Structure formats: C-alpha cells, structure tokens
Amino acid sequence: MTNTQTLNDSLLRFMTCGSVDDGKSTLIGRLLFDTKTILADTLTHIERTSKKRGLEAVDLSLLTDGLQAEREQGITIDVAYRYFSTGTRKYIIADAPGHEQYTRNMVTAASTANLAIILIDARKGVLTQTRRHSFLAHLVRIPHIVVAVNKMDLADYDQKVFDRIRADYLAFAEQIGLQREGHDIQFIPMSALNGDMIVDRGDAMPWYQGPTMLEILENAPPAHSEHAEPFRFPVQYVCRPQASDDLELHDFRGFMGRIESGEIAVGDAVTVLPSGLSSRVKAVMLGNEPLQRAITEQSVTLLLEDEIDTSRGDMIVKTGQAPEPVKQIEAMVCWLSETPLSPARTYVVRHTTRESKAKVNQIDYRIDVNSLEQLPSQGLAMNDIAKVTFKLAQPLMVDPYKTNRATGAFILIDESTNNTVGAGMII
Secondary structure, X not given: OOHHHHHHHHEEEEEEEEOXXXXXXXXXXXXXXXXXXXXXXXXXXXXXXXXXXXXXXXXXXXXXXXXXXXXXXXXXXXXXXXXXXXXXXXXXXXXXXOOXXXXXXXXXXXXXXXXXXXEEEOOOOOOHHHHHHHHHHHHOOOOXXXXXXXXXXXXXXXXXXXXXXXXXXXXXXXXXXXXXXXXXXXXXXXXXXXXXXXXXXXXXXXXXXXXXXXXXXXXXXXXXXXXXXXXXXXXXXXXXOOOOOOHHHHXXXXXXXXXXXXXXXXXXXXXXXXXXXEEEEEEEEEOOEEEOEEOOOOEEEEEEOOOOOOOOOOEEEEOOOOOOOEEEXXXXXXXXXXXXXXXXXXXXXXXXXXXXXXXXXXXXXXXXOOOOOEEOOOOXXXXXXXXXXXXXEEEEOOOOOOOOOOOOEEEEEEOOOOOEEEEEEEO
C-alpha cells in the first residue's frame, strides 16, 4: 500500500447533529479534551469563559461554538469544523446546527461526511428534530449512522431508557428506508458531560458491552469503500508548457484534475466525454513524480497516447464505464438562498468542473422536513427541500447520487449575483 493510500484511508470526515441542546458541541469538546488535542492557550481561554458564566466545571461546548452569537445564546448556528488526530487516524468534524432554521447549514456539513453522529437526549427520546436530521442524513447518503443516546447521567444510566429509544429509532429508520438501503446504524449510550463511553468507558454502564464512541470512529470504514465506484476524472486544466528549452516538454499535453471516484493505471483504455473519443493512458503524474496507478481523491495529471480535443469541463472515464450525457436532470434540491427559487428564471448548474444554464421544468413536490410529507409547491424558500426537474442548455455527465456522491451532486448559481443559491442531488 502506498503512503498516499494510507493517508486517504486514515482520514474520516464525520458530523454531529441532533436537537437543540442535545450536547453536540459538548461531545466534540469531550473528544478533543480526552484525546488531549486541545492547545493549552485554548483550554485557558474556555476555562476563563466558563468562570465568567459562573460554571464550576469547564464548558467544553465552547470549543466549537465559535460565533459570538452562539456563545451568548448557547446554541450552534454556523457549521463549526474541527480537526484532530489520535495517532492512528485523522478526523475532520463538522458540528451542524440543530434548529430547522439552519437546515441549509446542516446539508452543507453533511455533503462531505462519511459518518453521522445523531444525538438524542435520554430524557426526551426521539423528537421531531431527530427524525428530520435522520432524514437529511439519509437524503445526502451518509453511509454510517451512530445514534448516541446522550445525558444518560440524567436518566440514572437506566438500560431500559436506552433500549426504548433504540426500538423507537429503529421503527422510524424502517419507515424512511434508512435500514433497507444499506445504511450501517449503531447505537451507544453515553454522557458527554461526564465522559462516559466517549474515549473512556467509565463505570456507570456495565450493562453496555459495545464499543466506545472513539472505538466506533477508529474502526469506521474509509470513504469510497462501501461499494465499487467507476472512474470519474473531471478535467480542471489542460497543461501545455510554452516557454521551455526542453524539447520533450514542447509535446507535453497533460490533463489535470482530481479523481472523484475509482482508480486509473497506465495502459487503461479511457473515453473522453462528451465527445466519446477513446485513447489509452500513457502516463500518470503526481507533480513531477510518475505513478503507475492513482486512486480516489488524488489530484494528478493524465497523459493520453492520442491527441484528443479535451478541455476544462470534459470528463475522462474508463472505456465501458461511461455515463450517458444528459440534458435533463431530476434532483432533490436544498434551497440555500433568501431569494426564493423562481421557475421563470435561468440558473447556472455547476457539476464537477462543467457548467450549463438551466431552467426549472417542474417542481414535483416539496418535503416537509418535520412531518416528511410531500407537498405541492410552485416555488422554494430558504431551507426548503424539493424534487425538481431541470432542462439544461449543455449536456452533463452525471451519475445517480445514491451510487456516486461526487458526480451525482451539483450546485445552482444565480446568474445575476453569482451567489450559490441551491445544492442538488441527482435522482
């Protein structure tokens, strides 16, 4: 195994979500504190802030509540990203807001996560927000779900409380198809405030024999390992050195980009889309270093045996694995903008490195994220999620989002302001 592959396999992106005040920020703070990844000056700062609030113990939630408004209100508004390492694995944590008002923030955090920790207050059980966040995790196809029943210390560490919440959640997961579609769901009782079952097991719950939260994270499968993925290489830039005394570089024509899924090796037959022209890989370069093989999430330069007209926005795929270019897409769209979606307007769809103007063909339905009902809709307001059909001016090379999160996703851009107004998952 190469050093690069080891690095890719050791990184886990995960998010925390749940109802307001379920302890998401405290959980992350406890993880950072107990794994000894907090800088001394940071710890001093939050100790000082905790004393100002009149607290006897350190408020670990302050490690992630970065905005002044969050610290004043005691809630999470923005998505807070934190990084830590245990020596065996690296982590990127996204602390997502719990309130319905910040649905778009949660979708943003979930889009890159490979594991979701859904917190449930042991005293309250499965709530509307729990169901909403589980639906959103299902919508963006996060493959691994950890249901963390927090604040067990306030429920006398009672196993019956944990078992009841587990049964209620599994019944809901079956209802929305979370179990039927291959999502891995694990349950863990814990107390983020006291540190029980986070990094250390503690002595309060001897009836729970499963792994701690850190053990679950350490053993979670790496991204892109859930199923075999086809090779997808959107071209970002065509490298043609101009000013050089090296005669070999005069004929150099490399296609630079990031491998979104799959792998490629020297000698593989490839097809360039949308033209459909085929060739073979002559060389794979990582900087100035030649490789025999490259894998998902590596940024490389591909050289082909044949001169093929290829530019930014084209996609290189393995021959026989090519998706059909399409000029109409159906997608689940989360509307991010304060300006409502208007079917009369033209938007820009940005998919990988390719763009196309798009018009709304129809809005099939809008989803009530609390009741999960499908409602008729003529437009979308901020935080709305709906099934929308778009007509495209230029063909896009897409995969269904459920099989490939990288090439099944896109963003919508307002032509007049250049603002990102929506995020879509292709059906």
